[in-house]
Amino acid sequence: MYRIVTGDKAYSSWSLRGWLLLAAFDLPFEDMPVRMYDPAFEVLKAEKAPARTLPILEWEEDGTTKRVWDTMAIAETLHERHPGAGIWPDDPDHRAVARSVAAEMHSSFAALRGACPMNLHRAPAPLEAPPEGLDADVARIAALWSWAVAQTGGPWLGGAAFSAADVFYAPVAFRFQEYALSGPGTGAYIARLLEHSAVQQWIALAMADPRRLSLYDRE
Numbered sequence: 001m002y003r004i005v006t007g008d009k010a011y012s013s014w015s016l017r018g019w020l021l022l023a024a025f026d027l028p029f030e031d032m033p034v035r036m037y038d039p040a041f042e043v044l045k046a047e048k049a050p051a052r053t054l055p056i057l058e059w060e061e062d063g064t065t066k067r068v069w070d071t072m073a074i075a076e077t078l079h080e081r082h083p084g085a086g087i088w089p090d091d092p093d094h095r096a097v098a099r100s101v102a103a104e105m106h107s108s109f110a111a112l113r114g115a116c117p118m119n120l121h122r123a124p125a126p127l128e129a130p131p132e133g134l135d136a137d138v139a140r141i142a143a144l145w146s147w148a149v150a151q152t153g154g155p156w157l158g159g160a161a162f163s164a165a166d167v168f169y170a171p172v173a174f175r176f177q178e179y180a181l182s183g184p185g186t187g188a189y190i191a192r193l194l195e196h197s198a199v200q201q202w203i204a205l206a207m208a209d210p211r212r213l214s215l216y217d218r219e
């Protein structure tokens with residue numbers, strides 16, 4: 001049984017990734033939700049040091065608590081521990097595609113990430129003053145999605161089955177929807193991703209939480 005420490009579900013894009021890495025692959029877990037930016041959040045981070053961001057994956061083994069943070073480390077650790085779960089595609093060529101696009105998500109797209117934070121409460125609307133670089137990020141993401149689907153046969157980025165590559169882009173799909181962003185061919189993939197049953201579960205949890213964080217509001 002795993003434990004995943006997650007932040008506010010409407011806003012914490014990285015928590016969504018960590019949570020999906022368990023929920024979408026039928027791994028047993030309990031969610032430990034925390035309120036980001038409350039005093040208790042700082043206490044929790046001190047307790048979990050050197051981890052200092054969410055999500056944090058934990059489990060008990062050999063009488064100790066094992067702890068892994070950062071979503072790429074969580075993906076690789078869960079894949080190593082559950083090689084049959086389908087976190088990465090079985091086919092090595094498809095796995096290479098999936099890992100490449102997920103890693104690029106993890107390390108790139110600063111304009112999109114900075115200007116368009118995930119906010120499931122936002123009524124879809126474009127930014128009034130989009131920053132330089134946003135169009136280039138959107139175009140690059142659209143190109144990566146269509147390249148990955150062409151390489152693997154789709155309809156998911158890693159091929160026939162939902163994989164960690166799709167997990168990494170789930171918050172991007174929300175951002176495209178919330179800020180009315182699109183590129184060639186992005187609509188069908190976004191619709192598929194947002195209809196995934198685990199993503200739908202996350203949306204339901206987010207909508208059931210009354211807390212609002214104005215920090216994530218953008219004009």
Ligand SMILES: N[C@@H](CCC(=O)N[C@@H](CS)C(=O)NCC(=O)O)C(=O)O
Pocket residue numbers: 007011012013014015036052053054055069070071072
């Ligand atoms: N690269 C990290 C990023 C994690 C991250 O920045 N998490 C945010 C929440 S979405 C966080 O914990 N922010 C609180 C803080 O930085 O104090 C990952 O993949 O997990």
